[in-house]
Amino acid sequence: MIFDVLIIGGGVSAMQCALVLGSAKNKAFAADKNIGIIMHQRASHLQDALFNNVLGLPPKTLGKDILIKGKEQLATLYPDVQQIENEKVLSVLNIKNGYQITTNNATYSSKIVIVALNYSKPFTIEGLATFIEPHGSANTSKDRIQLKNKNHLIKDGLYCCGTIAGCRSQFAIAAGSGASVATEILTIWNNNIPTKIHDKV
């Protein structure tokens, strides 16, 4: 299958991005779009996190529960978003009209790729090394990294979000970054008319 957009990562920014993209599937401009997410979660900062300071999350919410419930929410509400489990991305390479994404198990093509890893080293995905730079908003003693980008855009068809985009590491900031990239892509699909997706009572 050729994806229109493929998200790499299964943490905060990645799942928030997927939820917003999935919520647009009933719009004409997104109806024919193939959306996928490589739902790798083992290396997520959510694995060890405990949340008391995130609006809307009950105090003492465990990050590892969000990892499970986020996947369920996506599958239940937006089943058109293809969740690819048990795969880790090894390379992202330019091809005609998009990118070739190779995992430990398969190869995919996508017109748009969104890199939603976190700011931890090592970052080993082949094809992206030239974009790595020191993180601009983290404590320098921690040696964090980000990908060079302008408002999440690395280069044509290639985006990043979350801490790897240079966001400071707070749940709400990472989630907002993922949502922001999703609305950028929806806007492009919608003939560049500024686009958001809202449900209403």
Ligand SMILES: Cc1cc2nc3c(=O)[nH]c(=O)nc-3n(C[C@H](O)[C@H](O)[C@H](O)COP(=O)(O)OP(=O)(O)OC[C@H]3O[C@@H](n4cnc5c(N)ncnc54)[C@H](O)[C@@H]3O)c2cc1C
């Ligand atoms: C111990 C701890 C406590 C925290 N407490 C708080 C708190 O109280 N309040 C708060 O606001 N924030 C807190 N945070 C920060 C918050 O968890 C992060 O800001 C948030 O998880 C960052 O989201 P992200 O999408 O950038 O990265 P992540 O959520 O880490 O997601 C990155 C994803 O990329 C995946 N990935 C990595 N390599 C590959 C690969 N090769 N192929 C495919 N996928 C890959 C990972 O498995 C992971 O799912 C805490 C973090 C930690 C570690």
